[in-house]
Amino acid sequence: MAMASFARRKASLLLSKNLCNSSDALRYSLSLTSFSRGFSSGSDENDVVVIGGGPGGYVAAIKAAQLGLKTTCIEKRGTLGGTCLNVGCIPSKALLHSSHMYHEAKHSFASHGVKFPSVEVDLPAMMAQKDKAVTNLTRGIEGLFKKNKVNYVKGYGKFISSSEVSVDSLEGGNTVVKGKNIIIATGSDVKSLPGITIDEKRIVSSTGALALSEIPKKLVVIGAGYIGLEMGSVWGRLGSEVTVVEFASEIVPTMDGEVRKQFQRTLEKQKMKFLLKTKVVSVDSSGDGVRLTLEPAAGGEQSTLEADVVLVSAGRTPFTAGLGLDKIGVETDKVGRILVNERFTTNVPGVYAIGDVIPGPMLAHKAEEDGVACVEFIAGKEGHVDYNLVPGVVYTHPEVASVGKTEEQVKALGVDYRVGKFPFLANSRAKAIDDAEGVVKILAEKETDRILGVHIMAPNAGELIHEAVLALHYGASSEDIARTCHAHPTMSEAVKEAAMATYDKPIHI
Incomplete structure (x- = not known):
């Protein structure tokens, strides 16, 4: 650990305390009386x-x-x-992995020298x-x-x-x-939406989306949060035409703004369509398909959108x-x-x-x-x-993972800060496996170099983020990460390089 970094972190303890106290996510404690109870010795x-x-x-x-x-x-x-475990994180990750394997086999294997006449989806086997x-x-x-x-x-x-x-x-x-x-x-x-009845067949929640008996030709996802984007990604890889309707002006509002924009562009390249600042007025499933009536969030002329299945993903x-x-x-x-x-x-x-x-x-x-x-x-x-240090992950491909504060939150606090970024296009492991879309972004307090937030878009970002979680727990500086030896060639070297870019300069870009 760099001695200068230690001194800077010691000087920033008060700042750290203030940052934590100002965070909306820190605690929602009330002035309630704590009550202690003795333990039972009775058999009943x-x-x-x-x-x-x-x-x-x-x-x-x-x-x-x-x-x-x-x-x-x-x-x-x-x-x-x-x-x-039953109808959420675990089954969705199973389908995300299976659908990614199919997508890779169909679109990427040939460039790695792995060829076969055809590839098809066995949906019952995937569900099994x-x-x-x-x-x-x-x-x-x-x-x-x-x-x-x-x-x-x-x-x-x-x-x-x-x-x-x-x-x-x-x-x-x-x-x-x-x-x-x-x-x-x-x-x-x-969370249900007014006027929309979930039947788990054609109008589904995440539960129904995990158990569809056939691949819908057209899937409309209401809500551009974690769950909606993950489930849209599953069915999009398997062949569905996916349109995401979101009332807000941006997807995943808790995400760092710069990373969010890059993430949305990536999803759009994967043929996911977005209708932002759009309100769902009604959903009609009385016919053969499902018809959605839409209008601008601010009000205006209505339009319609047809779908085979509608996923309601407006939160919980x-x-x-x-x-x-x-x-x-x-x-x-x-x-x-x-x-x-x-x-x-x-x-x-x-x-x-x-x-x-x-x-x-x-x-x-x-x-x-x-x-x-x-x-x-x-x-x-x-x-x-x-x-403040609960990591969040969107398990699409690439994944997006984050911990700590976004750049928007740091600006709102009025803290002087530095930003370091490193693209996976310059990471040797990512280039070697031909999966190099993404970036690491690190925010650090300018005077002390103490890390304030880390945001990663990359394959396996959900695994890479925990180095950052541990660093924030111990009040590390970006220089601490930069001076820590990372194995080569690994994706985690991009974290090291982003840390180098934060306090000084990266080597490989």
């Missing part, structure tokens, strides 16, 4: 009860059991892993591979529950008091689960329906998120909430961190999640 009462077996819930349950707490996890789906991955992983979590002695109850749970949950079993009947501490980890659900909303939160007086905000303090405690003593049901990014890895920290607090330890 749990130390911890977790409602929800998704990434936040099952991780919390396992961690609680590892800390020696008697734990029960209640899951209504009947399979563990939540939306992420996806389903196999999901099944194996859900069973794996059940195995982890058994290994860690977590009691697993399959059914729909709802509060009857702050220490009791009534469960309608999937097998019939009802049971009451008691707990000294109860964690709400019920995740989120698809906290899932708290039927939990009985009102019965025990748990406070929520105007959009239904449960309000918690820095220890994940609600206003009701002994009741906690984590993941998608509380404010913050609706990401599986964020929910996992919440779950661990929450249980550590319950066990009398100190939990911690830094919400």
